[in-house]
Amino acid sequence: MLAVVAAHLVLALCLPALARYHRRLAFGAGAALLAATLVWTMAQASTALSGGVTDRIEWAPELGLTLSLRMDALAIAMIVLVSGVGALIMIYAAWYFGPRSTDAARSAALLVAFAGMMLGLVLADDLLTLYVFWELTSLTSFLLVGQGGQYRENRRAAVQALVVTVFGGLAMLLGIVLLGQLAGTYSIPEITAAATSGTLAPDSPVALSVSLVLILLGALTKSAQLPFHPWLPYAMAAPTPISAYLHAASMVKAGVVLVARLGPAFSVHPVWWAPVMVLGLATMVLGGWRAMRQTDLKRLLAFGTVSQLGFLMVLFGAGSRVAGLAGIAMLLAHGLFKAPLFMVVGAIDKACGTRDLRELCGLGRRRRGLAVIAALAGLSMAGLPPMLGFVGKEAAFEAFVLEGGVRGWVTAIGLVLGSLLTVAYTARFLWGAFSTKGLHPTGGDPVPLGLSGPAWLCALTGIAAGFAAPLVQQLAASYAASLPPVGDAYAARYELALWHTPGLPLLFTGVALVGGLLLHRYGQPLTGHLSVPHVSAQRGYEAVVTGLERSAIAVTGRLQIGSLPVYLGCILATLIALPGPVIAVTGTWPTDQAPYHSIMQVPVGLMVIIAAIALCLAHRRFTAVLLVGAVGYGIGGLFVIDGAPDLALAQFLVETLTLVAFVFVLRRLPAHFDEPDTERRVRGPKAAVAAVGGLLVAGMAVMLSGARTLPPATTEPFIAGAPEAGATNLISAILVDFRALDTVGEITVLLICASGTASLVLATRYDKRQNGKVVRSGSGSPKHEKEVLG
Amino acid sequence: MTTSQEKPTSAAGDAESWARMDQPSGRWMLTGTCPDVRERTLVLESAARLLFPVVLVFSVFLLLEGHYGPGGGFSGGLVAGLAFVLRHIAGGDDNLGSRFRIRPPVLVGTGLIIAVLTALAPVAWGDPVLASVKWTVTFGPFGYLDIVTSLLLDVGVYLLIIGVVLDLLRSLGSGIARDAREAGEDPPRGSGAG
Numbered sequence: 001m002l003a004v005v006a007a008h009l010v011l012a013l014c015l016p017a018l019a020r021y022h023r024r025l026a027f028g029a030g031a032a033l034l035a036a037t038l039v040w041t042m043a044q045a046s047t048a049l050s051g052g053v054t055d056r057i058e059w060a061p062e063l064g065l066t067l068s069l070r071m072d073a074l075a076i077a078m079i080v081l082v083s084g085v086g087a088l089i090m091i092y093a094a095w096y097f098g099p100r101s102t103d104a105a106r107s108a109a110l111l112v113a114f115a116g117m118m119l120g121l122v123l124a125d126d127l128l129t130l131y132v133f134w135e136l137t138s139l140t141s142f143l144l145v146g147q148g149g150q151y152r153e154n155r156r157a158a159v160q161a162l163v164v165t166v167f168g169g170l171a172m173l174l175g176i177v178l179l180g181q182l183a184g185t186y187s188i189p190e191i192t193a194a195a196t197s198g199t200l201a202p203d204s205p206v207a208l209s210v211s212l213v214l215i216l217l218g219a220l221t222k223s224a225q226l227p228f229h230p231w232l233p234y235a236m237a238a239p240t241p242i243s244a245y246l247h248a249a250s251m252v253k254a255g256v257v258l259v260a261r262l263g264p265a266f267s268v269h270p271v272w273w274a275p276v277m278v279l280g281l282a283t284m285v286l287g288g289w290r291a292m293r294q295t296d297l298k299r300l301l302a303f304g305t306v307s308q309l310g311f312l313m314v315l316f317g318a319g320s321r322v323a324g325l326a327g328i329a330m331l332l333a334h335g336l337f338k339a340p341l342f343m344v345v346g347a348i349d350k351a352c353g354t355r356d357l358r359e360l361c362g363l364g365r366r367r368r369g370l371a372v373i374a375a376l377a378g379l380s381m382a383g384l385p386p387m388l389g390f391v392g393k394e395a396a397f398e399a400f401v402l403e404g405g406v407r408g409w410v411t412a413i414g415l416v417l418g419s420l421l422t423v424a425y426t427a428r429f430l431w432g433a434f435s436t437k438g439l440h441p442t443g444g445d446p447v448p449l450g451l452s453g454p455a456w457l458c459a460l461t462g463i464a465a466g467f468a469a470p471l472v473q474q475l476a477a478s479y480a481a482s483l484p485p486v487g488d489a490y491a492a493r494y495e496l497a498l499w500h501t502p503g504l505p506l507l508f509t510g511v512a513l514v515g516g517l518l519l520h521r522y523g524q525p526l527t528g529h530l531s532v533p534h535v536s537a538q539r540g541y542e543a544v545v546t547g548l549e550r551s552a553i554a555v556t557g558r559l560q561i562g563s564l565p566v567y568l569g570c571i572l573a574t575l576i577a578l579p580g581p582v583i584a585v586t587g588t589w590p591t592d593q594a595p596y597h598s599i600m601q602v603p604v605g606l607m608v609i610i611a612a613i614a615l616c617l618a619h620r621r622f623t624a625v626l627l628v629g630a631v632g633y634g635i636g637g638l639f640v641i642d643g644a645p646d647l648a649l650a651q652f653l654v655e656t657l658t659l660v661a662f663v664f665v666l667r668r669l670p671a672h673f674d675e676p677d678t679e680r681r682v683r684g685p686k687a688a689v690a691a692v693g694g695l696l697v698a699g700m701a702v703m704l705s706g707a708r709t710l711p712p713a714t715t716e717p718f719i720a721g722a723p724e725a726g727a728t729n730l731i732s733a734i735l736v737d738f739r740a741l742d743t744v745g746e747i748t749v750l751l752i753c754a755s756g757t758a759s760l761v762l763a764t765r766y767d768k769r770q771n772g773k774v775v776r777s778g779s780g781s782p783k784h785e786k787e788v789l790g
Numbered sequence: 791m792t793t794s795q796e797k798p799t800s801a802a803g804d805a806e807s808w809a810r811m812d813q814p815s816g817r818w819m820l821t822g823t824c825p826d827v828r829e830r831t832l833v834l835e836s837a838a839r840l841l842f843p844v845v846l847v848f849s850v851f852l853l854l855e856g857h858y859g860p861g862g863g864f865s866g867g868l869v870a871g872l873a874f875v876l877r878h879i880a881g882g883d884d885n886l887g888s889r890f891r892i893r894p895p896v897l898v899g900t901g902l903i904i905a906v907l908t909a910l911a912p913v914a915w916g917d918p919v920l921a922s923v924k925w926t927v928t929f930g931p932f933g934y935l936d937i938v939t940s941l942l943l944d945v946g947v948y949l950l951i952i953g954v955v956l957d958l959l960r961s962l963g964s965g966i967a968r969d970a971r972e973a974g975e976d977p978p979r980g981s982g983a984g
Contacts, residue, residue: 645860653868657955660875664962724924732856736863736940736947740920743943744905747950751898754957758895761961 001055001069001123004037008116012109019105026105027094030112034087037119041071041079049073049478054125064186070125073478074260077328078122078253081335085249086115088454092343093241095450096350103147103239111245114140118250122257127176127186130258134172134218137254138165141246145238157237160541164221164231172218178211188261192482195265209271215262216275223255223309226283230538233290233302240346243298248305248338253331256309260316260327264482267319276317277407281414283310288421292428292523297345297355300429301338304381304422308334311418314411315396320487322399322494324480329392329472329496336462337380337389341429343455344374348433351445357432362441364434369452371434376459380466382426382516383419383509388465388472390509391496393419397505398494402487416508423516424523431520469496565686572693580696583703590706600641608634619672625662629655646731831880838880845873853948857936863944867951874952878959894957901950908942 011033019026044053048071059065071079090111097104117136124130139162146158180186182201183194194200201208219225224232232252236243246252259276266272287307294300312334315327347370348363349355364371380389400412465472473496485492500506559570596602611630618624632655639648722733735743849870856862912921922940929935 646862646865649860649865650868653865653872656872657868657875657958660872660879661958661962664958728858729856729860729862731860732862732944736856736943737920737922737938740909740922740940740943743947744909744920747902747905747947750950750954751902754898754954755895758957758961 001053001071002057002067004040005069005116005120005123007033008037008112008119012113012116015109015112016105019108023097023099023101023104023108024094026108027090027097030108030115031087031090031094033112034083034090034115037115038079038083038087041076041083044071045076048076049474064180065128066126066186067129068126068187069120069123069129070189071123073328073475074257075122077331077475077479078250078257079119080332081249081253082115082118082122085335085339085458086111086245088458089241089245089249089339089343092244092346092451092454093239095448096239096241096346106148107144107239107242110140110144111242114144114246114251118254121254125188127180127188127191130188130261131169131173131176134222134254134258135166135169137251138162138169138222141165141235141251144242144246145235147238151237153237157231157234161231161235163545164228164541168218168221168228171214175211175214175216175218178207179215182207182211192262192265200265209269212266212269212272213275215258216272219255219258220275220279220313221255222258223252223313224283224306225255225279225310225313226286227537227540229283229287229306230536230541232306233299234538236298236302240298240342240349243302244339244342244346247302248342249335252305252309253312253335256312256316256331259313260324260331260479263316263319263324267317267483273317273319277314277411280310280313280317281411281418283307284314284418285310285414285421288418288425291425292421292519295356295358295432297348297357297360297429297433298342300357300425300432301341301345304425304429305334305338307418307422307425308338308381311396311415314415315399318399318403318411318486319483320399320403320491321480321483321485322395322402322487322491324483325473325476325494325496326392326395326399328476328479329388329395329469332465332472333380333388333392333462336458336465337377337387340373340377340455340458340462341381343451343458344370344377344433347447347451347455350451351447352442354442357428360433360437360442362436365436366441367434367447369456370447371430373452373455373459374430374433377462378426378430380459380462382423382513384513386463386466386498388462388469391466391469391472391498393509394500394505395494395496397508398500398503399486399491401504402491402494404487412508416512419508419512420515420519423512424519427517427520466498469498472496565682569686569689572689576689576692576696579700580692583696583700587699587703588706589703593702593706598641601638604634604637604641608638621666621669621671621673622663624673625659625666628662629659632658646729834880838876842873842877845876846870849873849948853944854941856944857938857941863947864951866944867948868955870948870952871955874956874959878963894953894960897953898950898957899953901946901948901953903946904949905943905946908939908946911939 011029015026015030018029041048047053053071055069057067059067090108093104093107093111097107114137117133117140120133121130121137124133142158142162145154145161147154149155176186179191182204183191185191191200221228232247235247238246262272284307287303287305287310291300291303291307294303308330312327312330315323315330345355348360348367351367352360352363354360376387380387383389383393396415397412400408400415402408403411476496596605608631611627611634615624615627615631618627632651636648636651636655639645639651718734718738719730721738722728722730849866851866852861852869853863853866854861856866909920912923913919922938924939925937927935927937
């Protein structure tokens with residue numbers, strides 16, 4: 001399985017080159033790989049359903065990191081969408097992107113890479129593996145939505161999607177780590193087993209609840225649940241194939257998949273099901289309501305997606321067998337009807353140049369094929385027979401009727417309301433796109449087969465899957481087997497089927513259908529006026545982002561004022577305020593302090609002290625630098641006396657170099673420090689901060705050196721190992737052998753410092769060199785700026 | 791205001807000719823280009839010419855000595871860097887530039903690449919990262935020599951440090967000097983230069 005995931009990434013690397021050679025071939029290669037993945041999955045399906053196919057690579061065993069993949073029913077259902085629908089969308093994209101489109105090469109590669117990430121995500125059998133793929137899908141989606149970054153709308157949408165989903169992802173990481181610590185493992189099956197047997201953290205329920213809430217935060221943001229939903233409709237700024245794939249068929253399902261994965265373990269916890277079901281229901285109703293008011297067909301569908309995701313959340317959050325069955329059926333159904341609907345909108349957009357339902361007219365007669373596709377997919381979306389959507393919705397109603405109780409009935413009524421709105425916006429979509437509204441007819445261009453073919457396939461699969469309900473039942477039953485059959489004996493043997501004996505669910509479907517059509521026909525004034533403009537999640541998001549920016553500006557403006565004394569003062573004040581009190585309270589003064597260990601320390605120490613005092617009184621910069629040098633050399637001398645020639649050598653050399661660097665810089669600075677008059681006002685506080693800081697550091701040095709009561713534990717093995725490392729000089733053995741990684745890190749820091757200094761000093765200059773000679777040199781002129789910036 | 795300005799304009803007559811005694815016009819440094827005659831001093835240039843190769847050899851000694859006594863890549867690199875600093879002070883940045891054709895960032899990068907490759911190389915033999923190997927070569931009556939692969943890491947550090955020092959010279963030394971020239975703060979160039 002890892003090889004399959006890796007194949008996606010390798011192909012994604014090759015695609016840009018291929019796309020430059022032949023655009024459709026690139027998309028075709030992508031589609032072929034996705035289709036092959038689907039075929040490969042189907043070939044393994046029977047083994048996967050009976051026991052699960054697993055694949056593990058120990059990544060960092062000491063840290064418990066494992067790349068672990070497992071194929072089960074839920075993964076197969078998602079792969080049908082990710083690879084199957086994905087392949088169709090790749091073909092669609094080949095025709096959607098024009099021959100001169102500069103976005104095609106990048107989009108093809110990113111789509112394939114995204115498919116690989118998504119594949120890893122749905123197969124992940126380990127919470128950390130899942131998290132890695134989870135964030136990678138966020139990043140790829142950012143790149144896909146942002147496109148070339150030329151358009152403000154795309155950039156804003158991409159940033160919003162990234163900020164919201166990554167915020168949730170980081171919260172989820174916290175939750176995952178917490179859960180992993182409680183369970184002692186990151187493996188999902190082990191955690192599920194521990195949770196169902198009641199051995200998962202029985203004595204720390206609060207920590208478990210916190211971790212579950214944090215994980216849910218990730219799921220809710222990724223799947224665009226209330227109140228994090230606005231990013232999804234905004235992400236519709238991306239080209240249609242990308243919207244269809246990411247935001248209908250795959251990425252937004254990630255949150256649902258996570259809830260479905262962990263549902264069998266945690267759905268008995270109120271802290272798990274309550275937020276999922278309450279927010280899910282609210283999202284379903286609100287999404288449907290907002291969809292009713294859209295005039296852009298794509299945004300209408302996007303809010304429809306938001307609504308359906310809420311529906312899926314409710315089904316997987318409930319944690320009962322029938323709800324699980326319904327969940328898998330709806331998961332498949334949603335991908336199979338939403339993708340063709342998006343493709344139809346894309347085709348309409350291409351043919352008519354608009355997606356606004358107020359401008360489209362008479363398309364139903366002129367583009368009969370598109371109308372039929374949309375009608376088929378719409379039937380499934382509205383939950384009417386004989387489509388898969390009907391099968392799923394029947395099961396969903398049945399699940400909560402069987403469950404009964406307050407939760408069951410409230411949910412059932414909420415679902416009916418949501419379905420009613422679904423019927424209403426489906427009607428609005430079909431009416432808006434295809435009806436003859438008395439305007440001048442639009443849409444003269446015929447739609448190429450490349451655009452309509454994949455949509456046909458998708459929509460027909462939706463019907464076929466409705467008739468093949470027993471097959472879907474097999475898949476869903478394998479998933480739902482891990483869930484308790486809530487309700488009577490009927491719930492334990494309920495199966496997905498196209499036709500059950502008429503009962504409440506069928507009545508609910510009828511109510512939803514009639515109510516929805518009535519709402520569409522007569523509800524225009526209602527939906528037009530009864531809006532809630534004052535509470536807008538988008539405005540909330542904008543307020544949060546602006547608030548963050550404002551506070552960042554306020555903090556930066558107060559701290560980064562361009563004064564070196566203020567910066568130093570801040571650093572010293574922090575040092576005094578944070579460790580200072582701790583040292584003062586808990587520190588113990590070592591009792592065996594000798595005034596000096598060797599008589600030579602006295603004159604050298606005195607020299608350092610005198611130089612330091614003189615430094616405070618110096619008025620010329622040059623004098624001050626020389627005195628700093630004297631302090632440094634004095635400390636080097638102390639190293640020599642204490643028997644550390646290595647340290648002393650390094651100290652002397654660095655001190656010399658620092659002096660030289662100082663002198664270079666001093667040439668461009670005034671010879672004297674500021675006039676004393678101007679700083680008399682602040683001299684007192686400065687002196688106080690400096691004195692307290694100095695005393696604190698000195699005190700810390702003495703206390704910490706006396707804090708060690710046992711012989712150091714690390715030096716013994718170093719000394720023992722030095723001959724083996726080929727060094728008689730222990731310091732050298734430590735630097736280049738035992739702690740060589742530190743050395744590599746440190747020299748990297750030096751590299752960064754050198755580049756930083758060079759950039760700061762040379763930033764305003766740009767030499768154009770040819771054969772080692774400077775041919776042109778600017779000095780901060782506007783023309784030069786252009787050269788530097790390209 | 792700056793140190794280089796105070797020197798030539800201080801005296802007149804005898805005092806001036808006495809001051810010029812230390813200002814050579816011949817080619818004392820190793821390269822052909824000479825800086826402004828008033829920025830040169832004979833003692834410093836001769837010292838630089840004598841000391842530069844000696845200090846470089848000493849830095850290599852420190853690099854190799856590191857495994858047995860005080861020294862190592864860091865100290866060796868700093869000493870070599872200081873040799874270049876001496877050259878720069880004596881001969882100016884033109885001299886440094888013409889002598890040293892590798893640009894400092896390249897040197898810094900090369901050093902880091904050598905260090906990282908040394909760190910990664912053991913993986914190819916199935917050892918952990920940063921593992922080191924010791925060979926002992928005997929030279930009959932002359933004794934034996936320990937060759938440790940971690941010396942290569944030290945060589946990387948050595949090159950990187952030299953690069954850092956040269957980069958500092960380039961930015962703080964030459965860069966600031968040129969800023970000063972362009973701002974018209976130094977005496978005009980070209981009077982009596984060789």
